[in-house]
Amino acid sequence: MVDLDLIPPVWKVKLPGHWPTQLQRMSYTQLIGIEGCARKWSLQHSQYPDIWDSRNYPDKPNIGLLRGRVIHGALEILVKAFVSGNVSTIPSEAATSVIRELGGFRHLVQTCLERELASISDNPRISGVILSLKARLEQDRGNMLEDLKRLIRRIPSDRLGTGATWEPVESEDEGRAPLRYGIHSEVALSPPGMGWIGYADLMYLDEDSCEIRDFKTGGRNDGYSEQLQVYAVLWCLDTELNPDGRHPDRLVISYPDGEVEVECLSASEITEMASDLDIRVTSARESLTISPPTAKPSWEQCQWCSVKQLCDEYWLPATQSAITSQKTPANDYLDAQLHLDNRLGPKSFSATVISGIGLNPGINLTVSDQGQDPHLAAGRTIRVLNAKIEKPEQEESDDNRFRIILDGSSERFFLETT
Ligand code: SF4
Numbered sequence: 001m002v003d004l005d006l007i008p009p010v011w012k013v014k015l016p017g018h019w020p021t022q023l024q025r026m027s028y029t030q031l032i033g034i035e036g037c038a039r040k041w042s043l044q045h046s047q048y049p050d051i052w053d054s055r056n057y058p059d060k061p062n063i064g065l066l067r068g069r070v071i072h073g074a075l076e077i078l079v080k081a082f083v084s085g086n087v088s089t090i091p092s093e094a095a096t097s098v099i100r101e102l103g104g105f106r107h108l109v110q111t112c113l114e115r116e117l118a119s120i121s122d123n124p125r126i127s128g129v130i131l132s133l134k135a136r137l138e139q140d141r142g143n144m145l146e147d148l149k150r151l152i153r154r155i156p157s158d159r160l161g162t163g164a165t166w167e168p169v170e171s172e173d174e175g176r177a178p179l180r181y182g183i184h185s186e187v188a189l190s191p192p193g194m195g196w197i198g199y200a201d202l203m204y205l206d207e208d209s210c211e212i213r214d215f216k217t218g219g220r221n222d223g224y225s226e227q228l229q230v231y232a233v234l235w236c237l238d239t240e241l242n243p244d245g246r247h248p249d250r251l252v253i254s255y256p257d258g259e260v261e262v263e264c265l266s267a268s269e270i271t272e273m274a275s276d277l278d279i280r281v282t283s284a285r286e287s288l289t290i291s292p293p294t295a296k297p298s299w300e301q302c303q304w305c306s307v308k309q310l311c312d313e314y315w316l317p318a319t320q321s322a323i324t325s326q327k328t329p330a331n332d333y334l335d336a337q338l339h340l341d342n343r344l345g346p347k348s349f350s351a352t353v354i355s356g357i358g359l360n361p362g363i364n365l366t367v368s369d370q371g372q373d374p375h376l377a378a379g380r381t382i383r384v385l386n387a388k389i390e391k392p393e394q395e396e397s398d399d400n401r402f403r404i405i406l407d408g409s410s411e412r413f414f415l416e417t418t
Helices: 030-035 038-043 065-083 093-101 104-119 129-141 143-153 157-162 225-235 267-287 315-327
Strands: 182-187 198-205 208-214 249-254 258-262 331-343 348-356 363-370 381-390 402-406 411-414
Touching: 030 038, 030 225, 030 411, 065 093, 065 104, 065 129, 065 157, 065 182, 065 267, 093 104, 104 129, 104 143, 104 182, 129 143, 182 225, 198 225, 208 225, 225 249, 225 258, 225 267, 331 363
Parallel strands: 208 249, 363 402
Antiparallel strands: 182 198, 198 208, 249 258, 331 348, 331 381, 348 363, 381 402, 381 411
16 A cells, blocks of 8 residues: 555645634635635644645635636736826727836736735645646636636726826725725725724715725625625724725625626614624634634535545435435536445556545545556545546446546545555
């Protein structure tokens, strides 16, 4: 059997030595993450010095996430360039000139794409797939370019005709000062003493109007409305940026294919939401003091969980059975914990199911490893993610004919037990 010491640490199931219990400032995304499953949040935000020097567990970024970051990064650079270039309308000669100085849209997207790829280049979890990720992103470059242009067109530059000008916001902590009239990008909203931070993508302020706008590159999601309303609360209570306590009169989510107006909250609703957030944050912080934090398995939470290989609750047969009944849509990909019994050939093993989505514990099946991972060996117990299942062709066939295929998108994690 292959010595477990020879297996790269990233592919071993090993829990962190310490669970993070402190969170200096809460963001909306963090709150939703902790409320959804505190175990997931803690596993993601623990340190794993055996694996790498980063402060988090290595993520497995998907294409949607990466393309979102590329577009968002390009948008941020453009808005900042418009700010410093005093662009007052879009489209305009001045706007075109700023875009030209940045090398054009295509160059900007390419720069941001390379920056994103560089930021994940030391991630040991994706070293085997980074080239295919890069190829898929490059293939999608034209679509990203179009989405970026559509989002740029959603910047409310027409409102600059009121006499407001582009204004850079002060830095997050130093020299925070009342927001001036104009359009501001990446506004850090952080009411003193509240322990919160929220970054509004764009804020527009003049004598009569106050607008908060967020840019989204993925599909529409009702949760974004609450996020924007939380930003409204933070803005209202941020006495440094907003000493007059002005309320937003417009909340907008910009998607490449349209906009969604979010209901503005009344003064009493702002107060109510602030107090509700306070209660939720206290509860979320308390949930992190339990060691280990509670796991809340469900299909909704676990399907995209990037640390499920470390979560023992997820692999309990009862959990897998419950998740099987919740799984939508049904497809041919699954997660499973397996004991490799015997090698059948250079690429295949016979294995026993310990637990798995749609699989009864104890059944025997064949594991076919297209990547011929040298660390797979008879006697090992592994957790496989996103493996393809081939079912027996005839219903009456023996379960023994189930075949699990490990392809380029599958991951295998090794348990210490033999
Ligand atoms: S697998 Fe599910 S229960 Fe476990 S940490 Fe992830 S989301 Fe939570």
